[in-house]
Amino acid sequence: MRSIPRKQLEELLDIYIGKPEGLPDIEPEEQIDFIEMYFREGAPELTLLFFVCNLALRGLALLIKRKPFSRLTLEEKQDLVNRISASRSPLLRGITYLLGLPIFMSYYRREEVSVPLGFDPKTLKEEADLRTVTRDRDLPPKKEGSP
Amino acid sequence: MILGPDDVKGNVSRSADIVIIGSGAGGGPLAKELGGEGYSVIVVEEGAHFTREDFNIDPLEAYTKMYRDAGQTIAMGMPFILLPLGNTVGGTTTINSGTALRMHKPVLKKWHLTHGLKDITEEELNLIYGHLEEYLFVKRADPEVAGKVANAFLAGAENLGLSSGWLPRNAKECEGYGSCAFGCPSGSKQSVDVTFIPDAVNSGVDIYSCCRADRIKTQNGRATGITGNFVDPNTGKATGYGIDIDARVVVLAAGAIFSPYFLLKQGIANSSGQVGKNLQIHPAVQVVSLMDKPMGPYKGIPQSSYVDEFKGEGIMLEGGTVPPEIHALALPFAGDRHATLMTQYPDMGIFGGMVCECDSWGRVIDGHRPGYRPTMLYLLKGSDVKRAKEATALITEIWFAAGAKKVFTPIAGHVEISSVKDLKRLERSKVRVTDLYGMSAYHPLGTCRMGSDPEWSVVKHTCESWDIQDLYICDGSVIPCSPGVNPQLTIMALSIRCAGFIDDRLNPENQPA
Numbered sequence: 001m002r003s004i005p006r007k008q009l010e011e012l013l014d015i016y017i018g019k020p021e022g023l024p025d026i027e028p029e030e031q032i033d034f035i036e037m038y039f040r041e042g043a044p045e046l047t048l049l050f051f052v053c054n055l056a057l058r059g060l061a062l063l064i065k066r067k068p069f070s071r072l073t074l075e076e077k078q079d080l081v082n083r084i085s086a087s088r089s090p091l092l093r094g095i096t097y098l099l100g101l102p103i104f105m106s107y108y109r110r111e112e113v114s115v116p117l118g119f120d121p122k123t124l125k126e127e128a129d130l131r132t133v134t135r136d137r138d139l140p141p142k143k144e145g146s147p
Numbered sequence: 148m149i150l151g152p153d154d155v156k157g158n159v160s161r162s163a164d165i166v167i168i169g170s171g172a173g174g175g176p177l178a179k180e181l182g183g184e185g186y187s188v189i190v191v192e193e194g195a196h197f198t199r200e201d202f203n204i205d206p207l208e209a210y211t212k213m214y215r216d217a218g219q220t221i222a223m224g225m226p227f228i229l230l231p232l233g234n235t236v237g238g239t240t241t242i243n244s245g246t247a248l249r250m251h252k253p254v255l256k257k258w259h260l261t262h263g264l265k266d267i268t269e270e271e272l273n274l275i276y277g278h279l280e281e282y283l284f285v286k287r288a289d290p291e292v293a294g295k296v297a298n299a300f301l302a303g304a305e306n307l308g309l310s311s312g313w314l315p316r317n318a319k320e321c322e323g324y325g326s327c328a329f330g331c332p333s334g335s336k337q338s339v340d341v342t343f344i345p346d347a348v349n350s351g352v353d354i355y356s357c358c359r360a361d362r363i364k365t366q367n368g369r370a371t372g373i374t375g376n377f378v379d380p381n382t383g384k385a386t387g388y389g390i391d392i393d394a395r396v397v398v399l400a401a402g403a404i405f406s407p408y409f410l411l412k413q414g415i416a417n418s419s420g421q422v423g424k425n426l427q428i429h430p431a432v433q434v435v436s437l438m439d440k441p442m443g444p445y446k447g448i449p450q451s452s453y454v455d456e457f458k459g460e461g462i463m464l465e466g467g468t469v470p471p472e473i474h475a476l477a478l479p480f481a482g483d484r485h486a487t488l489m490t491q492y493p494d495m496g497i498f499g500g501m502v503c504e505c506d507s508w509g510r511v512i513d514g515h516r517p518g519y520r521p522t523m524l525y526l527l528k529g530s531d532v533k534r535a536k537e538a539t540a541l542i543t544e545i546w547f548a549a550g551a552k553k554v555f556t557p558i559a560g561h562v563e564i565s566s567v568k569d570l571k572r573l574e575r576s577k578v579r580v581t582d583l584y585g586m587s588a589y590h591p592l593g594t595c596r597m598g599s600d601p602e603w604s605v606v607k608h609t610c611e612s613w614d615i616q617d618l619y620i621c622d623g624s625v626i627p628c629s630p631g632v633n634p635q636l637t638i639m640a641l642s643i644r645c646a647g648f649i650d651d652r653l654n655p656e657n658q659p660a
Contacts, residue, residue: 017486018481018486020487021490023486041211041217043219043221044517044518074482081482090226093584104475104485105472108489124324125332
């Protein structure tokens, strides 16, 4: 992942995440650290594919928007990604899907993002820790008067 | 006992009656059954051992620690399909949904007619299923705990008059913490790591975690043990300590992807040429709905309900809830459009449609990838593509009947369905395999299939290899064709059946005079 400059990853974060209303801003440092870790732990080919997809996206900007990727506004970049996502070509769709995979995860896994959306893992874990589930097979209590 | 990397301070050399490679739905029940019969049993498991204290409802932590390649295992082909695999004591059962269904009845007939497996009878299977259901506390999901998404979807299915219900699950007193796929934090899910494994250990079975078998020893056409290496749970690399076990019986139970990979790498037990072939995975589509009312909070059972109206045609709908970071991947947009939808996550539902394949082609090969990694090739073809579309359309129709305002599908050209007119357009359309995306699959099967003909199968109905005596293969790989449902209960049933044959082999009293 070191082969993709952090600045380009930051750019991808802005494009993919957008501005979700009422949710916190992107945290580039933290999220890029996550993305790097995600690739380090995963299948080695995925890192290479991500690199290729990043290059391909930049190439497609020239073909579709007739402008270098760096000269596009954020809205134009988002439009480019959405147009490619809507393509009938699985190869083109794959590019945007793969790029989005670690980026979306890096943002929506953050507690300050997931909690306002209703997913509060810490509270769930605390609640679960209080429970005791055994493998005992208790017989139902005897009813009064039963033999 | 369960021995981890910290307990191993040098090379290990041991002997046992039985050595089992893998501790999932195949290996776990075998270890418990044979250990309980008094045999000395050793299990080697590549993954690490986790307990409920480790299960933090953190998807990423679970992916990196308990899944192979951080959950990024992919079947290459058309389309690319994410095929997550567990890598932990308990195997994939530790991180599966806990659905415990019996095989569809007509499938057994197919096993009899197509694969010559008449020795596996319905009566015998039902007996084992019944025992397993009791042992694993299998019962239907509680609607009170299941969550709003599942309840809304089932209400939609009922509105349409479709056959549907609550899934039987191996969960005891489940309170729906929504994280079956990341390890059950309350200990409710009766996965192999909290059931068969502790019982096996109580019978004296030793389990070496973080230990990868790399070779089955053979002599004069018989399996005589295994060799392997201990691996660092953080890097997956060998620690430098090896393991060498002599055994009377060797069982390979590494799952339908890694069992054939193991055999192909070593070049054994493949006189039929069938090892790694016939891969089935139950490819699945996910369909997201934007409802007219809140579906949250997130609490609930991730997979608690089903629609089986078209099970005869190989379509099963199952589903419920996923956390935001997974949900975000199922939406087809990026940027502000995606952000706007994600802010409505509390009003959204997701449901899956699983296809039991007829025409598709899949195979596991040794593609010489870096590290210890098989290559999975898969082509979704023919009527299976049509059924993936039909499953998508059916889920969409149910969502609308449940009150959805919009539905998002994984089919290019039909990603956003806002009206019945859009749905009809989807139903009429001819969907090509290239139109499908974002698919996943969860049940690899069939890559060392059992059968009555050694030319077309890898193991006998007893799960013993046709080629190597005393080598048994016992996991999803031996299932010759899809059971039509989530296969964990069937894998366990075959495992218990196999334990009986191994007992017969090893116990002199059971030998014919």
